[in-house]
Each structure stands twice: as C-alpha cells, then as structure tokens.
Amino acid sequence: MADAAYAYEPANGTPEHVAEAAQAHQDEVAAASHQQQAPVSYLNADGATNGTHSPNLNGDATSNHSAAGAGALANVPTVLRKTLSSWVGFSNLPNQVHRRSVRRGFQFVAMVVGESGLGKSTLINTLFETKLYQPKVIPDPGADRGKTVQIESISAEIEENGVRLKLTVVDTPGFGDYVNNEECWKPIVDNIEARYDAYLEQENRVNRLKMTDNRVHACIYFIQPTGHALKPIDIEFLKRLHTKVNLIPVIAKADTLTEEEVELFKQRVLADIEYHGIRIFQPPSYEKDDEETAQENDEIISKIPFAVVGSDSVVQAPDGRHVRGRSYPWGVIEVDNEQHCDFVKLRQMLVRTHMEELREHTNDVLYENYRTDKLRAMGVAQDESVFKETNPAVKQAEERAMHEAKLAKMEAEMKMVFQQKVQEKEQKLKQSEEELYARHREMKEALEKQRLELEDKKRRIESGRPLTPEKGSKKRFGLGK
Numbered sequence: 007m008a009d010a011a012y013a014y015e016p017a018n019g020t021p022e023h024v025a026e027a028a029q030a031h032q033d034e035v036a037a038a039s040h041q042q043q044a045p046v047s048y049l050n051a052d053g054a055t056n057g058t059h060s061p062n063l064n065g066d067a068t069s070n071h072s073a074a075g076a077g078a079l080a081n082v083p084t085v086l087r088k089t090l091s092s093w094v095g096f097s098n099l100p101n102q103v104h105r106r107s108v109r110r111g112f113q114f115v116a117m118v119v120g121e122s123g124l125g126k127s128t129l130i131n132t133l134f135e136t137k138l139y140q141p142k143v144i145p146d147p148g149a150d151r152g153k154t155v156q157i158e159s160i161s162a163e164i165e166e167n168g169v170r171l172k173l174t175v176v177d178t179p180g181f182g183d184y185v186n187n188e189e190c191w192k193p194i195v196d197n198i199e200a201r202y203d204a205y206l207e208q209e210n211r212v213n214r215l216k217m218t219d220n221r222v223h224a225c226i227y228f229i230q231p232t233g234h235a236l237k238p239i240d241i242e243f244l245k246r247l248h249t250k251v252n253l254i255p256v257i258a259k260a261d262t263l264t265e266e267e268v269e270l271f272k273q274r275v276l277a278d279i280e281y282h283g284i285r286i287f288q289p290p291s292y293e294k295d296d297e298e299t300a301q302e303n304d305e306i307i308s309k310i311p312f313a314v315v316g317s318d319s320v321v322q323a324p325d326g327r328h329v330r331g332r333s334y335p336w337g338v339i340e341v342d343n344e345q346h347c348d349f350v351k352l353r354q355m356l357v358r359t360h361m362e363e364l365r366e367h368t369n370d371v372l373y374e375n376y377r378t379d380k381l382r383a384m385g386v387a388q389d390e391s392v393f394k395e396t397n398p399a400v401k402q403a404e405e406r407a408m409h410e411a412k413l414a415k416m417e418a419e420m421k422m423v424f425q426q427k428v429q430e431k432e433q434k435l436k437q438s439e440e441e442l443y444a445r446h447r448e449m450k451e452a453l454e455k456q457r458l459e460l461e462d463k464k465r466r467i468e469s470g471r472p473l474t475p476e477k478g479s480k481k482r483f484g485l486g487k
C-alpha cells in the first residue's frame with residue numbers, strides 16, 4: 007500500500023476535499039522523490055514547527071514549509087498528510103453504501119403534466135416497462151369532467167437485478183383541458199408544496215427513523231407538438247414551477263413531426279425557455295468526470311427538450327424484428343431507437359444516470375429553499391454567525407480580548423465602589439473633626455471665662471475689697487459648664 011494517503015481536514019472537509027488532498031499529497035510525494043530528500047521541516051496539527059526531518063519516516067513528512075513559513079502559517083489549520091503503511095479499508099466505503107442502498111431500496115416520485123391525450127400514461131408505461139397505467143375510459147361527450155385539475159398518484163415497487171425501486175407517478179388529469187385555464191398550475195404547486203410540508207413535518211418529529219420521501223423529484227412536462235413555440239399556458243406553468251421542482255420538458259408525440267420540424271421546434275422551445283428565464287433541469291457535469299461520462303452528459307444535454315414517442319406495445323419491424331414502437335402504413339417508429347426519437351436519452355437521464363442527481367437536487371436545493379422560506383415566514387430566524395468559518399487562533403484571540411474587557415470592566419466597577427466608600431468615610435471623619443473643634447472651642451471659652459473671674463477675685467482680695475457673692479448665684483467654681 008505504498009500510495010494510499012489520507013488527510014485530516016477541518017470540520018467542514020468534504021469527501022471531495024479529502025480526495026483532492028490525497029491527490030495533492032501523491033503529487034507532493036512524487037515531487038519529493040525527484041528532489042532527492044533535502045531535509046524539510048514539518049508542521050504538526052497545531053501548526054507548530056517540529057524541527058527538521060528527513061522526508062521519509064514512513065509517516066512521510068509531506069509539508070516542506072521553512073520554519074519562517076511555518077511561523078507565518080501558525081494560525082492556519084494545517085492539513086496533515088501521511089502515507090498508510092497497511093490497508094485500512096475505507097476505500098471499501100462505496101461498497102458499504104451500495105449494500106445499504108440495495109437493502110433499503112430507492113424511492114422516486116415523478117410527476118407528469120400536460121394536456122389530455124399527449125401520451126403521458128403511455129410514456130410512463132414505456133419508461134418503466136410496467137403497465138402502471140391501465141387503458142383509460144374515455145369520458146362521454148356530455149359527462150361531467152370536473153372543474154379543476156385533479157392530482158392522482160400511482161405507486162409500484164419494481165425490481166431490477168435485486169435493486170428495488172418504489173416508483174410513484176403523480177398524474178395531473180385536467181391540466182389545460184378547460185375553457186379557462188388561468189390558474190390550472192395552482193393545484194399542482196399546492197400538491198408539490200404539501201409534499202414538502204409533509205417531509206418537513208417528518209423532519210421535526212422526535213423519532214425520524216422512518217422517513218418516507220414523497221417529494222416530487224422530477225416533473226416531466228409534455229409540450230404539444232405544434233411545431234410553433236411554447237404556448238402561454240406552457241410558459242405560465244414552467245415559470246410557476248421552476249423553483250419548486252426539477253422540470254424536464256418533453257415534446258410529446260414527436261412522431262407527428264418531421265426530423266427538421268423537431269429540430270426547429272426544439273430551438274424555439276429553448277429560446278422561449280431562455281427568454282422567460284425558466285430554469286429546467288440540466289444534468290450537471292463535474293471536473294472529475296471521466297471522458298465517457300462527460301460525453302454521455304453532453305449528448306443528453308444536446309437532446310433537451312426530449313422529442314419522445316411512447317408505446318407500450320410490441321410491433322414487427324420491416325426486417326422482422328419485434329420492437330416496442332408504433333406501426334404506420336409507411337413504416338415503424340421504434341421507441342428504443344435513438345435514430346427515431348429521444349426516448350432512450352430521456353430514460354437514460356431519468357433512470358440510469360441522473361435519478362440520484364434529481365433526488366439530490368430536490369433535497370439540497372429545491373426543498374432546502376422551500377424550507378428556509380417557510381421557516382422564515384413563520385418567524386424562525388437564523389443566526390448567520392454559525393456559518394462563519396472560524397480560525398481557532400483568531401477565535402482564541404477574540405475570546406481572550408472579550409475576557410480581558412470583562413475583567414477591566416469589573417476592575418473599574420470595583421474602583422468606583424471603593425472610591426465611593428472612601429469618600430463617605432472622609433466625609434464622616436471631617437464631620438467628627440469639626441464637632442471636636444467646636445467642643446474644644448467651647449471648653450476653651452469656658453475656661454477663659456473662669457480664669458477671668460478668678461483673676462477678678464484675686465484682685466479684689468488683694469485690694470481688700472469684700473468678696474460679695476453675686477446675687478442669686480449658687481454656682482461653684484469648677485471646670486464643668
């Protein structure tokens with residue numbers, strides 16, 4: 007296992023990141039072996055420099071930053087890459103996912119919309135090679151057809167090579183069939199949203215072990231093969247639905263148009279779609295797609311909107327083969343022949359190559375947007391700071407600054423309280439000082455008065471004058487008042 011590599015990523019590392027990191031590591035290892043082993047310093051998970059090492063210690067030092075460079079990178083979360091010395095086994099993960107998926111089976115909900123008689127039921131039967139729809143009873147001319155679009159769904163469990171698929175087809179009879187078709191898109195939007203609501207309700211349950219996904223994963227929209235352009239009802243419908251569901255436009259009953267007419271009609275439909283800013287489902291292409299996949303993808307994209315022919319019966323071709331198709335006096339149209347129609351490409355995209363993509367886009371984009379809008383409308387606010395990518399060092403510095411600010415505030419408050427107390431004490435001391443001074447002054451005055459009286463007495467005695475006590479005075483000499 008010389009080349010196996012793994013990488014520690016920050017918490018938000020995705021498998022793609024990991025794969026890229028692994029690839030980068032392999033490139034680095036290859037480069038290092040060419041550069042003939044100059045000692046390099048390496049970074050540990052904290053970003054600190056751990057001195058110099060020779061590049062191959064089995065644990066392969068793969069970061070050749072200099073110490074100075076390491077210092078500059080000290081705050082950046084570091085990816086530590088190592089070569090595995092033995093087989094760990096996580097390359098088997100896709101097989102585990104495969105086994106789990108086979109055990110659980112898949113759910114897929116497809117909606118078909120289009121005016122009556124455009125071949126919706128026939129196409130669904132043709133697509134899944136199942137008689138999901140039985141031949142319809144055509145209503146009598148006078149019979150009550152109802153006044154609004156009905157929503158009907160049929161489910162079937164189908165199995166292929168041990169893989170189970172629970173397929174639900176949502177039909178919308180009555181669409182575009184009335185004299186006034188003004189709001190015929192509304193019951194369809196309501197139905198799609200009700201399915202999102204049901205899923206949201208399941209997500210909010212305490213126990214979410216048994217979640218059924220009845221969200222519409224794809225909406226096949228049947229365009230009447232007029233050969234002109236999209237009709238107002240088509241444009242209105244597509245505009246109303248394009249943010250809610252994966253739209254897959256198809257030109258119905260393409261066998262009623264010639265090859266040139268189909269090509270021209272496709273161009274007009276696409277021009278209309280672009281002009282009205284309608285977003286239809288486009289098979290995504292990825293950088294890491296191999297050549298074959300990329301080519302397959304391009305071919306599918308080039309056929310949009312798919313010109314389809316449906317038939318669930320087998321006919322005999324002029325060369326004697328028995329094929330699914332439609333037989334005309336002038337020949338046979340084969341459903342499964344790419345020269346005759348785009349049915350094969352539609353099936354390829356819908357079932358073989360992009361079913362999971364459709365489910366993922368429904369969940370990650372369409373449902374997510376619906377859920378966000380719904381919760382916001384209910385007044386649930388999102389704390390945007392949780393999405394902020396944080397560098398641990400910066401976060402630590404922020405926390406330290408906050409802590410220091412808190413300490414400084416506490417210190418200032420304590421100082422204020424202390425000063426207040428000191429002021430109060432000073433005030434009290436000043437007051438008692440003044441009281442003492444006043445008392446001292448009074449005593450001094452009283453003593454002075456006594457002294458003066460005694461001196462007066464002395465003078466009298468010395469001069470021989472009699473000491474006549476003051477009238478009514480019984481006061482004795484003393485220091486007290």
Ligand SMILES: Nc1nc2c(ncn2[C@@H]2O[C@H](COP(=O)(O)OP(=O)(O)OP(=O)(O)O)[C@@H](O)[C@H]2O)c(=O)[nH]1
Binds near residue numbers: 120121123126128316
């Ligand atoms: N020429 C042609 N006829 C088709 C095609 N697909 C279906 N039909 C025929 O068109 C008729 C109506 O087909 P359905 O599949 O019942 O059409 P629908 O859109 O499901 O009709 P509603 O259920 O009434 O909405 C049937 O007679 C089919 O045999 C097609 O690709 N080309």
